[in-house]
Amino acid sequence: MNELLLAGISQVVTPFGVGPKRGAAMRQLRIVPEAAVAVDAGVISWIGPEREWSGSAESVIDLGRRAVVPGLVDPHTHAVWAGDRLADFEARSTGATYEEILAAGGGIWHTIRETTEKSSEEMATLALPRIEALQRSGATTIEVKSGYGYTLEAEMRMLEAIRLLQGRTQSRLVPTLLIHICPERPTERQAYREMVCNELIPEVARRRLASAVDIFVEHHAWSSEDARIVLACAQAAGLRIKLHTEQFQQVGGLELGVEMGALSVDHLEVCSLEQCELVARSKTIATILPGVSLHLGLAAAPGRKLIDAGAAVAIGTDLNPGSSPLFSTAAAMGLAVRLNGLTAPEALTACTVNAAAALGLASVGRLEVGMQADLLVLESADWRDLSYTLGQNMVCEVWVAGRKQAA
Known part of the structure; x- marks a missing residue:
């Protein structure tokens, strides 16, 4: 059984694949609409469309159709x-x-x-x-x-x-x-x-x-x-x-x-x-x-x-x-x-x-199975609001290693 399931996600948006992205590859993101993320022991154990989830979790949290991106x-x-x-x-x-x-x-x-x-x-x-x-x-x-x-x-x-x-x-x-x-x-x-x-x-x-x-x-x-x-x-x-x-x-x-x-x-x-x-x-x-x-x-x-x-x-x-x-x-x-x-x-x-x-780290910076569950829940259903909006914090929740941080 997984420790936690984050459900009700409008879209999970993340770079994908091992290593830094160069040139045109920097524009390539994996976007999963209507998604869910399962976390176990601080690590992502499953990620995909919520309709495809067939596991069990001790706790399920509905994120209210907000977008999720990796922790910065x-x-x-x-x-x-x-x-x-x-x-x-x-x-x-x-x-x-x-x-x-x-x-x-x-x-x-x-x-x-x-x-x-x-x-x-x-x-x-x-x-x-x-x-x-x-x-x-x-x-x-x-x-x-x-x-x-x-x-x-x-x-x-x-x-x-x-x-x-x-x-x-x-x-x-x-x-x-x-x-x-x-x-x-x-x-x-x-x-x-x-x-x-x-x-x-x-x-x-x-x-x-x-x-x-x-x-x-x-x-x-x-x-x-x-x-x-x-x-x-x-x-x-x-x-x-x-x-x-x-x-x-x-x-x-x-x-x-x-x-x-x-x-x-x-x-x-x-x-x-x-x-x-x-x-x-x-x-x-x-x-x-x-x-x-x-x-x-x-x-x-x-x-x-x-x-x-x-x-x-x-x-x-x-x-x-x-x-x-x-x-x-x-x-x-x-x-x-x-x-x-x-x-x-x-x-x-x-x-x-x-x-x-740039810090020599490989276990953070993207949302994939086996990665640290460092993620951001945005105020918006569209991830692009994070870089678009000025003068207002578009980060609703910060999660580090599968733990929600105090506001």
Whole structure:
């Protein structure tokens, strides 16, 4: 006997088949009208037209002819921080650029100063409402980065805060060690890089505080040469790798990520057609972050060109205090349709199975027998309302591993 049957579903809509979807395959969804989903021990045990159900269940819940889609996966957030960046927001409204604010000691540096002295408990307390907001918007798996600690001790406290959060939310949290900003002087940069490689990464790996290492590659951050050294250390420690790159300038980070087999290269606002084609020929996921384009007024990443080239594209919120105060994964999906040129089916794929692949996960992101029963019940009978509707949360219920989450 199954534990639960979800019935009265207007349509179940999901990507299907193992692995990330590339190019035209991102538009291919399985749509089951008048459907039901059976769950046993947190896993989908049956899915199909309700009229074909012949099993038994301990409990049957009628969803009132609402649509069901997979739980969303947010593959890129900075949800742990202290302080705010309201002064930066005001400065940008008067014409200051992101780089100018950073050079003046604002931006990431300001958040580091606010965050670095906080305890893990204080950080977790500040971050929990942000995680809960993402979950209410439909995120059942959420990547969370460090990167505002800067010192070894503060970075460890950030990762410990993420571990605390893992025990306080039902959504799956995937921790990533982010090597974010770096000292300006070359000698100090080398010393910091050596600390990262010789102390921070080994300790994080030993304590299993992160599953991947990310690094910010830009003219005002790390060079691709620095990144190669850091990411090689991460791989030697058994950690996967990711990159923030091609956000403001083309600096070789995308090429490095593809060469080294990164899970994902993220941002890509200035990605060229040749770079789109390079990613498309690789196994690396291209993660686009439309909240940044909206908030900073940047040209959006070329999502349409990436998909047309054959790449596997994922979408994230990039939730952070400075460049993307976006607390809704569903809204990121809707923005990708409007700003990055994706279709609604492509955006759903990018926020589910492809976002899972950007985190190295295969057990979430689609609704099939044997998959985790992470699913969303929408307010609408038509799944497209999830990316169409702005300013209203179209997620009625969030289910994680077959358990309905509190509103």
